[in-house]
Amino acid sequence: QKEVEQNSGPLSVPEGAIASLNCTYSDRGSQSFFWYRQYSGKSPELIMSIYSNGDKEDGRFTAQLNKASQYVSLLIRDSQPSDSATYLCAVNTGQTGANNLFFGTGTRLTVIP
Amino acid sequence: SQTIHQWPATLVQPVGSPLSLECTVEGTSNPNLYWYRQAAGRGLQLLFYSVGIGQISSEVPQNLSASRPQDRQFILSSKKLLLSDSGFYLCAWSVYGNGYTFGSGTRLTVV
Secondary structure (H helix, E strand, O other), rough: OOOOEEEOOOOOEOOOOEEEOOOOOOOOOEEEEEEEEEEOOOOOEEEEEEOOEEEEEEEEEEEEEEOOOOEEEEEOOOOOOOOOEEEEEEEEOOOOOOOOOOOOOOOOEEEOO | OOEEEEEEEEEEEOOOEEEEEEEEEEOOOEEEEEEEEEEEEEEEEEEEEEOOOEEEEEOOOOOOEEEEEOOOOOOOOEOOOHHHHOOEEEEEOOOOOOOOEEOOEEEEEEO
């Protein structure tokens, strides 16, 4: 079983709509959760982090965490063509050592003008 | 503020040639450092990570190696490149509990 799972997409939404990206994880002890945005040919960029259950909002982005159900989601409101990218979910399991952040394979989002 | 530098941005190398990619971090001490590879259209594959000078952990056995000669320097090497080594190589750093910050990456094409 993969540590972090995401639908690969592609997910297409019209401009101005809400894009909803989902991620599930297997380690119930996971402690911190991150969303990265990766434009084609570029490196991943950290856009959101969330550490406790509930919602965290930052501009048009809202991260949602439900530890009981082991899922984390990212909502993008008023989607823009510039939001078209691959979104990577990452989960820090809290295990000792440096190798404790696990990435999903990413969901490709296309915002249609 | 912390910054991470990675070079070169693009590299085309013949099969069997050596490789050296360098990554340096500024503005932080004793970071955890990572090398990832991303094949075209694929996810991130962790290659190596390091918690300190001279301390290297390998995740995937292959013809690549890594070294950390200084606290904020991480080097990825190969003695003889294979076609399958082509990909997008990413260096990253972190401190415990936080997300990783990635460098700008090196796109390697082995021909």
